[in-house]
Amino acid sequence: MTSQWEEFYVTHSTPADYEENKKKINDFCRNVSAERKIVLVTSGGTAIPLEHNTVRFVDNFSAGTRGSASAEYFLEMNYAVIFIYRLKSLEPFVRHFMGQEFLDMLDVRKEGDVTSVVVKNDCVSSVLPVLTRYKSAKEAGHLLCISFTSLSEYLWLLRAACECLASFGSRALLYLAAAVSDFYIPSNQMPVHKMQSEAGAPTISLQLVPKMLEPLVNLWVPHAYVVSFKLETDEGLLISKARGALAKYKHKMVIANILHTRKHRVVLVMPTTSSEIVLSSEEMEAGIEIESKIVAVLVKRHDFFRVEPI
């Protein structure tokens, strides 16, 4: 019998840029040196099209802050990073300069006949460290960024990345921070054209997305250290849902967080223990990001796991 997750890949054809992206992932992985650890960071929300000619879609709230910040800290900890992110969500390094901020930092300078464009003096101290880290990661070939938009594109990329990561065994860490939709409309139940408002207000019937964590943990990357995320709005459900996921999928950790406090508090839930990471208000004022602490703990756990896999 075909399982639900297999059924998904059978009924949803590969995205147009799938082969190209798969090649990028393969090439990237081949160039990671033998002593370096590797992490797959997924980030941002997945779009669920409501029509084949998509005008409308259901989306998940996610700016990509957690994923893009974490990717930077994994690079600092000498990981090779595959960053799979929702198009237009935050990207590592770039996230520090949004929209008009970038143009506002630039000045035109004329010296004789030569016109140049320079970053204003008072912005250099904020741009320089980020730019230096970005260039260093890029030149060393330690960062690969690939974008998706729809749920289906995300799930195809996830499997392609896992196929490459499998060969890294326990050197691979999966940090699944993307806000993946629980619900979708299967391809064969979607209308072709834009829904018309003259037809009255529609009712949208969603179906459950197969839980890909199950084949991922058991079949795709059985030796990797897999971390998933749980976002809730109701504190009462948080830890029990995280424990439920661990019991069901048998992975290593669930990072549990509440929508309104997620920037300064997370709970790392493991099969037998849990630990909380909280930023103090002094730390927040000093611009410390909670992702730096999450990644520091994870790197230790990952190293420990490699010595004593459980």
Next chain:
Amino acid sequence: MTSQWEEFYVTHSTPADYEENKKKINDFCRNVSAERKIVLVTSGGTAIPLEHNTVRFVDNFSAGTRGSASAEYFLEMNYAVIFIYRLKSLEPFVRHFMGQEFLDMLDVRKEGDVTSVVVKNDCVSSVLPVLTRYKSAKEAGHLLCISFTSLSEYLWLLRAACECLASFGSRALLYLAAAVSDFYIPSNQMPVHKMQSEAGAPTISLQLVPKMLEPLVNLWVPHAYVVSFKLETDEGLLISKARGALAKYKHKMVIANILHTRKHRVVLVMPTTSSEIVLSSEEMEAGIEIESKIVAVLVKRHDFFRVEPI
């Protein structure tokens, strides 16, 4: 009896930053000189929250290309521009430099003890004209950008802008390019917490959003030149729906376009005539944007309307 549009503003409270944004719009309008025309450009899609503690929402496909490009061309035609856009959708000028492109353009330069960050020589020719136009618009106070996320935030901003624009009479043009949702879940019918997948796949019942074009044309800015947009995926419906909207709302023009051809073909539908704008493949290769042609026609129509209002 309260109309549906009034009911919306009664049941959806003002967004947190409403007063601040209203003040920005007022201040901007007060500084527009007496001979200058003014345009409100709306851009990007509106998010429809599915939960009060919003994790999921329904969205409209729109990168904001039409609106952000048009805003630049209106500035070139000496309009003052209020640009109301979906957060993270494209912004005028900034749209030319996305994501990593920006960091890739920068170089670190060391001269003695002084470290500076400069735009690479081979990027100056593409950055300089955009930067010059951006700085000029900003310094002259001709461009105001304000962002929204949800449908409700958009509708509150739209009305606030119209309240200011009314005093401009026929000098005001409204270019309503935002992809506003036809459907939503009223605040009082929304669940508080994130929907749980354990409860099975949900059915989402949407309601029709009141058509704000009606009070906008008739009550809010009765003397302005109002242009709305119609995006369809089915060519057969396009012109009839555009004509239907003009007959119903009595505004001046509907710009009709098909999802897959919208970058090189639009139809300007007016009460008694219509005209098509098509980019040739040579024009597209030369980097000409269809918005430059749309805006050129609109500016003429607006001027003509001011002499002979109909």
